[in-house]
Amino acid sequence: MDTIIEPFRIKSVEPIRLTTREERTALIQDAHYNLFNLDGDDVIIDLLTDSGTAAMSAAQWGGLMQGDESYAGSSSYYRFERAVQDLMPFEHVIPTHQGRAAERILMGIVADENAIIPNNTHFDTTRANIEATGADAVDLVIAEGRDPANLHPFKGNMDVDRLRALLDEDASRIPLVMLTVTNNSGGGQPVSLSNIKAVKAICDAYDTPLFMDACRFAENAYFIKMREDGYADWSVSDIVREMFAYTDGMTMSAKKDALVNIGGWLALNDDIWAEEARNQLILTEGFPTYGGLAGRDLEAIAQGLKEIVREDYLAYRMASTRYLGEALTDLGVPVVQPIGGHAVYVDADALLPHLPPLQYPGQSLAVALYLTGGIRGCEIGSVMFGRQPDGSEKPASMELVRLAIPRRVYTQSHVDYVIECFEDIVERADTLPGYAITHEPKRLRHFTAHFEPIAS
Numbered sequence: 069m070d071t072i073i074e075p076f077r078i079k080s081v082e083p084i085r086l087t088t089r090e091e092r093t094a095l096i097q098d099a100h101y102n103l104f105n106l107d108g109d110d111v112i113i114d115l116l117t118d119s120g121t122a123a124m125s126a127a128q129w130g131g132l133m134q135g136d137e138s139y140a141g142s143s144s145y146y147r148f149e150r151a152v153q154d155l156m157p158f159e160h161v162i163p164t165h166q167g168r169a170a171e172r173i174l175m176g177i178v179a180d181e182n183a184i185i186p187n188n189t190h191f192d193t194t195r196a197n198i199e200a201t202g203a204d205a206v207d208l209v210i211a212e213g214r215d216p217a218n219l220h221p222f223k224g225n226m227d228v229d230r231l232r233a234l235l236d237e238d239a240s241r242i243p244l245v246m247l248t249v250t251n252n253s254g255g256g257q258p259v260s261l262s263n264i265k266a267v268k269a270i271c272d273a274y275d276t277p278l279f280m281d282a283c284r285f286a287e288n289a290y291f292i293k294m295r296e297d298g299y300a301d302w303s304v305s306d307i308v309r310e311m312f313a314y315t316d317g318m319t320m321s322a323k324k325d326a327l328v329n330i331g332g333w334l335a336l337n338d339d340i341w342a343e344e345a346r347n348q349l350i351l352t353e354g355f356p357t358y359g360g361l362a363g364r365d366l367e368a369i370a371q372g373l374k375e376i377v378r379e380d381y382l383a384y385r386m387a388s389t390r391y392l393g394e395a396l397t398d399l400g401v402p403v404v405q406p407i408g409g410h411a412v413y414v415d416a417d418a419l420l421p422h423l424p425p426l427q428y429p430g431q432s433l434a435v436a437l438y439l440t441g442g443i444r445g446c447e448i449g450s451v452m453f454g455r456q457p458d459g460s461e462k463p464a465s466m467e468l469v470r471l472a473i474p475r476r477v478y479t480q481s482h483v484d485y486v487i488e489c490f491e492d493i494v495e496r497a498d499t500l501p502g503y504a505i506t507h508e509p510k511r512l513r514h515f516t517a518h519f520e521p522i523a524s
């Protein structure tokens with residue numbers, strides 16, 4: 069059969085409150101045109117993030133009842149550690165409450181105002197945690213990765229020439245190199261195994277460790293299986309092991325590819341860094357055998373890691389994201405190509421060419437989607453990345469709206485509804501207003517900034 073079905077049945081459901089356009093007009097105004105300020109109940113289809121929004125399986129819910137809540141030496145920790153090490157064989161596995169806690173602990177150990185941390189593209193929290201130490205966060209994705217229409221199969225790859233040049237000039241300032249899989253801020257694009265190996269070889273030449281920001285490791289591995297020569301017959305689990313074999317550590321948000329609603333970890337081989345990390349962990353997260361989590365959360369992660377590498381799940385996951393991306397492309401909506409694993413990224417710059425980057429075309433499209441259909445997406449453009457550490461503003465390299473697909477949550481008719489809303493918006497795209505920021509914090513402004521539409 070050609071139809072790819074959801075490889076699960078739905079046992080438990082949540083009602084969706086249907087709002088009218090009139091209600092939404094008032095709600096978004098009250099939210100200062102920032103979709104992060106909306107109540108979840110006021111959203112019909114929530115594509116804000118694929119993080120922490122997954123539906124857990126019956127086996128995961130069952131696992132919650134098995135949680136060992138011992139303060140020290142919980143058996144749930146050991147099950148969690150085994151599940152992680154089965155895929156990512158690092159010496160030390162340190163649980164945290166979510167990914168950014170792992171980032172903060174790691175950056176607190178390795179970075180200072182003199183440091184530079186390269187990545188393909190830093191995610192916003194990674195960048196912010198690096199900049200909070202005074203260090204520079206540098207993005208070195210390949211040029212194809214910054215061109216939304218380019219069809220390169222691994223647009224998350226790092227530009228190895230630029231990495232080599234940076235290490236040549238300043239290796240003593242670079243405590244580690246990072247690779248984000250998949251490259252979330254760059255369109256959810258994968259990194260190939262040959263690029264991982266090439267980056268590792270350069271890191272080795274300068275004796276610099278390589279860390280993976282591994283939130284969507286299973287989706288990345290599936291892309292390798294589908295697109296990279298030589299891996300079609302490998303199991304996803306083996307590809308995952310191969311990816312991590314070339315790295316020295318990882319930060320992880322279990323809220324993505326561990327199929328849970330909260331959790332994360334830092335894993336690494338270096339004993340000295342691991343000891344410092346555990347000391348930091350005790351200060352702010354908790355004892356090393358639970359970190360920032362309950363024993364039951366560790367059980368859910370251990371089970372989630374078994375489910376996430378299942379190929380029937382990954383085939384369905386990729387097909388459902390592609391379904392939305394291809395339908396939007398057919399409507400003439402420019403989206404980042406090829407379609408990513410966890411999200412479709414609409415190129416708002418191309419859809420709304422009448423708006424300059426600093427009138428935030430991504431924000432304008434995101435607000436229009438909410439008004440039209442109660443759909444919540446997320447701007448990934450100059451609102452998120454335009455503010456510089458010195459307070460000045462610079463357009464981001466792309467103006468995107470991300471429609472992130474929560475794992476195992478929405479069905480095909482939910483997605484058809486989203487497509488219909490786009491049909492409506494495309495016809496009046498040239499009338500959508502630009503936005504001005506009327507209030508903003510110093511860091512991570514997209515979460516709390518206030519906006520006003522600019523009258524034309």
Ligand code: F0G
Pocket residue numbers: 116117118119166167168169191193194248252281283320321322323331332
């Ligand atoms: N790294 C990447 C690549 C991410 O996508 C995220 C989170 C993090 C780190 C931080 O993890 O949220 O558990 O602290 N991304 C979410 C998103 C929030 O919507 O893309 P966290």
